[in-house]
Amino acid sequence: MADREIHEMISSFAAGCMDRENFINFKSYMLKGNDLPYRELGELQNTIALLPVILEKELPSEEIKNKILSKTFVQESPLSAEDELPENKDEILPEPSKEEKIDLNKITDEIKDEEIAAMPLSFTKISGKEMEEKLPQVPEKNLQFFIPISFCFFLFLPV
């Protein structure tokens, strides 16, 4: 069985809540085919993907459907993000959800009160920083600056 931090990482990855840097590191690590509990990860990804089945089903109108189908069949290049946002940004800010109205203090207290001993898995603790160090860093693309600078240097060498 893998360590606690690995389980925490794959849970966060499956839930889609990793912070940007950890996401980049984790996904790069995964794409290289490095060792991970892939069966466990797949089970968690399937679990998360099942959450929307409880939402009330809604088939888009025929108008939307036809618009999407005709748009899809002619479109080949991806759209830019600029195309996506309406001019008035405020228009797409979400309304507070029902869950937002939950008393946050109550939730926080509950979290603090819950006993770690009641956890279904027994693992050792690890800090966020340690987790970051555990995964490889993505190399920065700085070679593009190095090559032109080197070339300029050779231009000034005495013949």
Added chain:
Amino acid sequence: MQETAEIKENILFQKIAAGDRDAFKEIFELYSPVIFPLIKKIVIEEKTAEYILSEVFRIIWVKAPVLKIKNVYAWIVTLARNRAVDSLRRSNSDSETIDFYDEEYEDFFILPALSALIMTFGIEYALTKADLVKKSLEELTEAQKYVIHLAFYEGLTLIEISKKLHIPVETVRTKILIALQILKEKINAPEAANG
């Protein structure tokens, strides 16, 4: 679970790869009733939801055929969720911190990276699990449900959830782990599968 080759969606995806528009329409009919409410729950605004839905199907049309997708159901749902959350995060961020949305960005941050060992099933099977998923969610504590909601539907990261709830990041991480383990065990319990 079914064999990959027996699942309707996998057959449809093979047809889409060959440019079959009817197969694509069938995927739309099968999946839009599930992913449209999901997108609307995330982005709220109707017009934005319609746009995101069109984006999801554009990605399916353009990219899905060239990818080897084992669980089409999990892939489409995760894709819809990722695309909607990305839109939500963009609308909540200032323009200086937003990544440019191009193909490279889409491939890395939007396309789902599912485990190679993921079990496969189709949407018909997934819909039979609705009552069980609902019941399993009800058995979580309010705090566990809330962190899952914040992560999955509101697209908050661990740090953002930590700040919102005034609790350490490690606690949030643990909450997510425990909540998902409980859900996984309850949804996949043998008696649940039989019943």
